[in-house]
Amino acid sequence: MDARAALIEPLIPGLRRYARAWLRDAATADDLVQDCLERAVGSWRKRHGDAVRPWLYAILHNLLVDHGRRQARRGTPVAIDTVADAVLAVPAEQSTGIEHSDLMRALDILPADQRAAILLVSVEDLSYAEAAAILGVPTGTLMSRLSRGRDRLSELIGAGERPKLRRVK
Amino acid sequence: MTTPIGEDDLMAWVDRRLPPERHAIVDGYLADNPDVARRLALQAEHRAVIAGMFASVSIEPIPSAMRVGTIVSHHQTRPQWWQAIAAALLLAVGFGGGWGMRNSTLPPRAGIGALAQEATDNYRVYAVDAQRGAEFGPQAQAELVNWTSERLGSRVAVPDLAAAGYRFAGGRLVATPHGPAAMFLYDGPSSTRLAVVTRPMEIDKAARMTESADGDLSRVSWADRGVGFSIVAARPTTELQSVAETVRRQSQRV
Secondary structure (H helix, E strand, O other), rough: OHHHOOOOOHHHHHHHHHHHHHHOOHHHHHHHHHHHHHHHHHOOOHHHOOOOOHHHHHHHHHHHHHHHHHHHHOOOOOOHHHHHHHHHHHOOOOOOOOHHHHHHHHHHOOHHHHHHHHHHHHHHHOOOOHHHHHHHHOOOHHHHHHHHHHHHHHHHHOOOOHHHHOOOO | OOOOOOHHHHHHHHHOOOOHHHHHHHHHHHHHHHHHHHHHHHHHHHHHHHHHHHHHHHHHHOOHHOOHHHHHHHHOOOOOOOHHHHHHHHHHHHHHHHOOOOOOOOOOOHHHHHHHHHHHHHHHHOOOOOOOOEEOHHHHHHHHHHHHHHHOOOOOOOOOOOHOOOEEEEEEEEEEEEEEEEEEEEOOHOOOOEEEEEEEEEOOOOOEEEEEEEOOOOOEEEEEOOOOEEEEEEOOHHHHHHHHHHHHHHHOOO
């Protein structure tokens, strides 16, 4: 039991951070982390010696994706077009430094699999192999999601290329 | 001759994960391609900002409900409704499945019978392959033990069957529907191949020695303290039994 705690608990701050980065809403994010931990404790034996960190992140990731699907079915409170407009509404003179809110909004617009790749690598600092295992894809696929995601992000933030934002659907 | 630059190099550059020798090559490429260099520099900046945006979450004290101790005590005191349903379903599957399969020749899906079948299937793939059947040869026994122990999540030892006339010939990790298993291969008299397959057992945590046969192969299987073993070879069962006894004695000493 103690061994389990020693392996799981050090990872909780990172798991909360990953969920928060996906959802922004702290309460919902923590609910999903809680769910993830309960499942992990409940199915600890079924882990079959897999490394704990990618295993936990994979459980959480799947919960986040499921949650996203349920939300989508219920109807998104903010239409995607509005979000895109919000990103467009960045003051034109803001050229030095990158606003957090810009990056946040840009991340939200990214396709989920590209966002996941960026968050797992950039925020959680997981190895490419671990991130690929979490998402259940080969490392090559992870690399191209990461690459495309980062390109798209630069495009959305627009290094002086704001008109490109018009392409956001 | 150098390997061409790939998107994986560029991403590893952004993440500062390139090995030094590759780093120099990518730097050279970026010097020649200022557009790409600008794009990557921007992406590296984004990476740092994104990492910083959520950094504060990880220093928040974790809610006590998330402590493993809290979760465990919950699990123990209050069986949840889905556990009750799962138990009922398992019972139903157990009764229904058992009745339904009373005359069937389907291979067993769990327990010691399943292990024997998994061992046999893997034997037919790997044991007959004299060249590449083993991932680690007999000289790399320590690596094999470390690797399989780590993947199985419990300490695995290679049985010594020299006294029974079987020389250790290497081993590998094999796949089963119940997760990874370790397979140890031995060369015996008149070029017989013998395999010892072992994995953690979810259902039959302790099972007495059972003999069975599949075509030309005999199997002797059992489980002790949550670890299952199956011995497979194209030899009479009586001969395998003494080998199995040796393996069992050695495994109990670990």
